[in-house]
Amino acid sequence: MPDSARNRHILVAAIGLLILFGLPVVVDLVTLLEISIYVVYAILGLSLGFIWGYGGILCFGQAAFFGLGAYTYAVTAINVGESTGPFLLAILLPLVFAALLGAMMFYGRISDVYMGVITLVVTLILFKFINSTANETWIVGKARLGGFNGIPAFPTLNVPGDPGALLDPEQFFYVAMVFLLLVYFGLHWLMTTRFGRVVVAIRENEVRAELLGYDIRLYKTAVFAIGGGIGGLAGALFANWGNFVSPGLFSLAQSATIIIWVIVGGLGTMIGPVVGAVLIQYITTLLGQQGVINNAFVLGGILVLFVLLLPKGLMPTLGQLLTRLRRAPRRPARRSAEQAEGGRDGH
């Protein structure tokens, strides 16, 4: 691992641990609960950041995995009355769903554009389907799907093995934050393995990777599945945060929002989608408290600004700036000396 990468990991880990242990001490419970949702969104941002930025797969349907995770959790929790099994299933089901969808797309050798269309359509179908389940007949075991009304209440996270010991909001914050750190460093670790190296190779040059004997379809499917599982994890956490799930989770607006997080934060980095998610959701919350400008306009405006002015996103641009600043002290000195010389000769 290059030194710069190690330093960056240490910095992120330090900030992460500081937030994990420090925040509950300094902010009140309401604020902590509000921050918890940013943490969940950060995980959701990472799920797309990995698929898109590392796998090179533009997915317009990340919300499908998010919604699937949330609903899987809600429905199963109602049925089994505790949280551990449902939580794991909420990761597993979107993972398997993504694996199947991915296998279909990648083994079918569908072009990038159609892949975008398919992920979009799948999300739309899930959204329409869930919306249409308001009728009494849509029941899974003990759980009513509820259609556009959503599912209003279900058992939330408990200490594994002890259904009576429900987590309080502070404990939920710890859980979400630990999952964020696990996902962040887990994905970084994954990229240092053989698997990760092949994934980068495929992103950089698909044909060459294939001519080395690597089955790119298999690797892309795996990346897609992992991203789907992480999206499901975010969904399960989201369901627990509000103790409420609704079809809006599957909406195209939700998918678009995730894409905006990744673009704003920086594609091809892990920290970018995290920062993008937190920043954009913070701005959205602030805007939500006023009624003057429509939220969608502001989000759209931010997206356009970034695409035009900071196409690489916040974090990569910031990184470049820092590198330049670090090198700066030597360069201006040399330049001023040259200028002085030029002045003497020229005039």
Next chain:
Amino acid sequence: MATKGAVVLETRSLTMRFGGVVAVDNVDFELREGELRCLIGPNGAGKSTFFKCLTGQLLPTAGDVLIQDRSMLGEPPCRIAAAGIGVKTQTPSLFNGLTAREHIALAVERHHGRDTAAARIDEVIDRFNLGDLGRRLVGELAHGQRQRVEIAMVVAADPWLVLLDEPAAGMTHEEVDRMVALIHEINRNATMIIVEHDMQFIRMIGDQVTVFHQGAILIEDHVEVVLSDARVREVYLGA
């Protein structure tokens, strides 16, 4: 190489059309074990297209490709490569975000276990003098160095059949000399096809030559015979 082995690669009536263009036209081709075969012809003769049909990058319009008597038609490039075939495409292609060493690792690790891979990677790095370049991203390397990485990658995977499309393109004289020596060295352990349009280079390799013209095989013989053939001269001068 005087004694040639069994036929290891064969095409039967291989044809590749792009719309109205017939890039490869009904080609029957045979390659025997241990051969060092040059595929030559003017630009646009269909060499690269023929090459891509062998590697699985293109699905031929008609005909068949057999490798060790097995039809490879419709197999993805990864399967063909995994059968022990090393490929260098005409356009330079590396992974810009990775170091030279990581390139070699990618080639080695597909078929080496964790325990033997590291030693093999070091061996290849040494053999191709990539030692000090190993840590650098390939995007920062000079053209000649990048080509060395490409060839090293091909060799690193221990292929028994090596297909190189224009391996000497854009090289300096010394680099070309070294490439010719390297090709002879690789040929000691592997059967080879070299696609090239530069006559000088072919002369230096000096073995069996197949001449492509307008998608079909014009003549197939030893390099000296081919180079003195009137039709070949005409094709090259006319192009």
